[in-house]
Amino acid sequence: MGALTGKTALVTGASRGIGRGIAERLGRDGARVAVHYGSNGAAAQEAVAAIEAGGGSAFAIGVELGVPGDAERLWEEFDRHADGVDILVNNAGIGTSRPFEEIGEEEYDRLFAVNVKAPHFITRLGARRLRDGGRVVNISSGLARAAVMPELMAYAMTKAALDVLTRDLSKVLGPRGITVNSVAPGIVDTDVNAGWLRTSDEAWRDAAGYSALGRVGTPADIADAVAFLVSQDGRWVTGHWLDATGGSLA
Ligand code: NAP
Numbered sequence: 001m002g003a004l005t006g007k008t009a010l011v012t013g014a015s016r017g018i019g020r021g022i023a024e025r026l027g028r029d030g031a032r033v034a035v036h037y038g039s040n041g042a043a044a045q046e047a048v049a050a051i052e053a054g055g056g057s058a059f060a061i062g063v064e065l066g067v068p069g070d071a072e073r074l075w076e077e078f079d080r081h082a083d084g085v086d087i088l089v090n091n092a093g094i095g096t097s098r099p100f101e102e103i104g105e106e107e108y109d110r111l112f113a114v115n116v117k118a119p120h121f122i123t124r125l126g127a128r129r130l131r132d133g134g135r136v137v138n139i140s141s142g143l144a145r146a147a148v149m150p151e152l153m154a155y156a157m158t159k160a161a162l163d164v165l166t167r168d169l170s171k172v173l174g175p176r177g178i179t180v181n182s183v184a185p186g187i188v189d190t191d192v193n194a195g196w197l198r199t200s201d202e203a204w205r206d207a208a209g210y211s212a213l214g215r216v217g218t219p220a221d222i223a224d225a226v227a228f229l230v231s232q233d234g235r236w237v238t239g240h241w242l243d244a245t246g247g248s249l250a
Contacts, residue, residue: 002030003231008082010034012065012074012122013092015043017190018139021219022089023047025227027056031087034078035060038092065092066114071121075129085129087230090119090162091139095155095192103154115158120165133177135230138166139222140182142245148210159184163241170239179238181229186210186245188217212247221246 004026014023015037024047027033033051035058037044044060051058061077063070078085093115096107123136130136140163143149143156163182170180187207189197197207197216208215225244228234243249 002028004087005030007031007086008034008084009087009089009230010036010078010085010126011089011091012036012119013038015040015047015060017192018185018188018219018222019089019091020047020050021223022091022226023058024051024054025220025223026087026089026230027051027058028054029227029231030056032056032082033058034082034085036074036092037062038064065118065122066094066110070118071125074122075125078129084131085126085134086131087135087137088123088126088130089137089139089226089230090122092118093139093158095152097149097151098154099151100153108154111154111158112161115155116161116165119162123165123169127173130173130176130178134179135234136166136169136173136178136180137226137229138162138180138182140166140184140241142184142186142243142249144184145241145243146249148248166241167239174238179229179234181234181238182241183222183225183229183244184241185222186217186248188219188222190219210248211245212250215246217244217246 009026009031011019011023013019014035023033023035035044035047048058048060059081063074141159144159166182
């Protein structure tokens with residue numbers, strides 16, 4: 001029996017990267033996992049297959065986020081497969097690297113729609129499905145707390161807003177025994193960074209140099225931090241911002 005046996009988890013953006021790492025870890029811990037994806041159904045099915053190959057249980061739900069009605073559609077899809085949820089991980093997110101002077105309104109609105117509005121309404125509509133004693137984890141970023149990469153300012157602003165959702169929601173859902181926390185990764189080796197991280201040994205070394213531990217983060221590094229917060233061991237931690245940057249902000 002795993003630590004999460006009998007629990008149901010929904011991880012948004014779980015077809016790839018950090019979300020997939022989280023989904024696989026929660027599946028290994030015994031949770032039945034809803035693997036949400038946007039457009040990449042094949043990758044989501046691979047994630048489901050990987051969880052099942054490890055002895056776990058999972059299903060995929062595809063809903064584009066950042067468009068009107070997204071949260072309603074996501075829960076409608078979820079409800080077709082499961083009756084209630086214990087763990088909600090708001091992981092799906094997008095980034096953009098553009099100087100302050102250049103970011104346009106459309107790009108700015110899209111960032112906030114996917115990274116802030118979607119998790120807000122997913123959590124709001126999910127609250128009545130969340131069982132008492134449940135868990136909400138929002139995937140933030142170290143950039144919400146440090147101006148390490150100012151060209152990612154608008155993205156960092158979305159994560160700071162998400163952290164306010166975490167903080168205040170912990171008071172709203174706390175009376176039901178539901179904890180709400182943010183986990184903030186630093187640079188993680190996922191598709192979102194592939195365009196620069198994997199272009200040269202120098203880029204990789206520079207990225208590793210941000211971390212006190214001298215390496216680039218992996219999805220499993222973040223998944224293990226999430227696993228603690230959603231476990232019974234994490235029951236007294238809420239409204240917290242967990243630095244999972246490998247010491248990049250130290
Ligand atoms: P990723 O590899 O690009 O994966 C993003 C995931 O989110 C995919 O499953 C994707 O689904 C889904 N997604 C993206 N936009 C969506 C949309 N509009 N509608 C529905 N689904 C959407 O990203 P990642 O690097 O794993 O990042 C995951 C989270 O960690 C994000 O919130 C990100 O901001 C945060 N983070 C990442 C890093 C890093 O260095 N990687 C650092 C700090 C924080 P499809 O594939 O189906 O499109």
